C-alpha cells in the first residue's frame with residue numbers, strides 16, 4: 001500500500017483522484033494524451049437506457065471561476081457503451097472503472113445498472129440522481145429522500161457491485177437524502193453535482209443557455225461542496241466521494257480532511273485535459289509540505305477535536 005492509496009467500498013485505489021463523469025468521456029479519448037492508469041479510476045459519461053441526443057444548443061455558459069452546462073445527458077445508450085465504448089477503454093485502462101448511470105424512471109436505473117454491473121471492468125456504479133438538466137428524471141429523484149431511497153433499493157437488487165449515489169446540492173437538507181440512500185443499501189455517497197444557475201446575454205437580453213438554466217460547476221463552488229461533504233461524512237458510515245470545484249492537490253487534501261475517501265475532479269478537466277494527471281503527480285510533494293505521511297490517515301481529520 002502506497003502513501004496515496006485508499007480503499008473505496010472494498011476496492012483499493014492507488015490514489016484518490018477520480019475524473020468526474022461528463023468531464024472525461026469514456027476515458028480512451030484522454031488516453032491519447034497520457035497514460036490514464038496513473039488515475040485512481042474515473043467515472044465515465046452518464047449512461048442511460050436509451051441513446052440521448054441531449055439538450056438544444058447553446059448548452060454552455062462561461063462564468064467567473066466556473067461554467068454552466070446543460071448537456072442533457074447526451075450519450076449513446078447502455079448497449080452501445082457495452083459493445084463500443086468499454087472495449088476501447090479496455091485497451092488503455094487496466095483498473096476497475098466507475099460507471100455513471102442516469103435514468104427517467106426507477107426501472108430505467110435498475111435496467112442500466114444491471115447491464116453495466118455485469119461488465120467485468122465496472123468496479124462501482126455511480127448512480128446519478130442529481131442531473132439538473134432533464135425533466136422527469138435526474139434531479140427529481142435526488143431532491144426527495146423517499147425517491148432517492150426507491151432508486152437505491154431498485155439498483156441494489158440488481159447488482160452486487162458497490163453502489164454510490166451521486167447527490168444534488170439543490171436541496172435544503174442533503175444529510176437526510178444521504179441517510180435515506182444509505183438506509184436503502186448504498187455503499188457510498190458522492191457529492192456534489194452542479195448547482196442550478198443561469199446567465200443572461202446583455203445583447204440579446206435572453207438566457208444564454210437554450211434550456212434557460214443549467215448546472216454551475218468549477219472552482220467557485222468548492223466551499224459549498226466542501227461544506228456538504230463535511231456534513232454528509234459526519235452523518236453516514238459509508239465512504240463519501242467529494243467533488244465540486246476541485247482543481248489542485250490542496251483541494252484534494254481539504255476534501256479528505258472534510259471526510260472524503262476519494263475525490264472527483266470535474267470542470268478543471270475541461271479547462272486543462274492534463275489536470276487530473278497533474279494533481280496526482282503533485283500530491284506527494286503537497287503532503288510533504290503539510291506533514292502528511294499517508295492520505296488514509298487524514299480522512300475526516302477536520303472532524304476531530
Ligand code: SIN
Pocket residue numbers: 022046069070071072073074128130131132133193194215
Ligand atoms: C448533463 O448531461 O446535463 C450533466 C449531467 C449532470 O449534471 O448530472
